[in-house]
Amino acid sequence: GDSVTQMEGPxxxxxxAFLTINCTYTATGYPSLFWYVQYPGEGLQLLLKATKADDxxxxxxxxxxxxxxxxxxxxxxxxxxVSDSAVYFCALRGGNQFYFGTGTSLTVIP
Amino acid sequence: KAGVTQTPRYLIKTRGxxxxxxxxxxxxxxxxxxxxxxxxxxxxxxxxxxxxTQRNKGNFPGRFSGRQFSNSRSEMNVSxxxxxxxxxxLCASRWGREPAGQETQYFGPGTxxxxx
Numbered sequence: 001g002d003s004v005t006q007m008e009g010p011x012x013x014x015x016x017a018f019l020t021i022n023c024t025y026t027a028t029g030y031p032s033l034f035w036y037v038q039y040p041g042e043g044l045q046l047l048l049k050a051t052k053a054d055d056x057x058x059x060x061x062x063x064x065x066x067x068x069x070x071x072x073x074x075x076x077x078x079x080x081x082v083s084d085s086a087v088y089f090c091a092l093r094g095g096n097q098f099y100f101g102t103g104t105s106l107t108v109i110p
Numbered sequence: 111k112a113g114v115t116q117t118p119r120y121l122i123k124t125r126g127x128x129x130x131x132x133x134x135x136x137x138x139x140x141x142x143x144x145x146x147x148x149x150x151x152x153x154x155x156x157x158x159x160x161x162x163t164q165r166n167k168g169n170f171p172g173r174f175s176g177r178q179f180s181n182s183r184s185e186m187n188v189s190x191x192x193x194x195x196x197x198x199x200l201c202a203s204r205w206g207r208e209p210a211g212q213e214t215q216y217f218g219p220g221t222x223x224x225x226x
Contacts, residue, residue: 100145
């Protein structure tokens with residue numbers, strides 16, 4: 001069945017460091033791919049999405065490119081800030097359901 | 111436009127009791143999905159309702175049930191609570207008839223349930 005595997009955390013970075021959170025997926029057909037972010041005590045917020053191969057989603061300095069050949073959707077940011085500290089979830093929409101990764105906790109220290 | 115709201119935000123119950131959680135979707139959205147979030151399992155899909163009908167169901171026991179009203183508000187019920195039901199329960203809404211590839215869910219803040 002469809003599934004998402006994302007990089008285990010937690011991840012701790014210094015402010016202004018480069019961030020990569022790996023996400024790979026297994027799906028039949030052509031799923032839409034998403035990154036969601038969850039700040040402490042809150043629900044999930046959509047960060048970015050891509051709906052077809054080679055699409056690049058971007059928002060708030062974060063980017064992810066839909067790579068069909070490697071079945072990946074890695075999240076990147078060139079310079080993280082303390083305010084980016086949160087849990088990040090990779091997700092796909094396949095068939096008639098959404099599938100989520102287990103989440104990667106990011107802490108950015110000043 | 112107001113976001114997805116969930117009530118209550120926090121709940122403490124004891125084993126064997128039952129609980130009802132409520133979710134009000136974004137205005138105009140007709141699809142409501144429920145998820146259970148736990149540290150070990152991440153987000154697990156419970157079910158989706160669209161226009162008062164259950165459209166999709168995850169792999170949870172029959173103790174977990176839901177319904178949706180004509181105004182798209184949804185409730186989730188868990189009967190005979192077990193310790194393992196302690197979790198954050200998230201509700202997500204969307205229009206429900208988006209073109210394929212355009213489906214995007216919007217999440218509420220969740221209800222944190224603690225079973226003692």
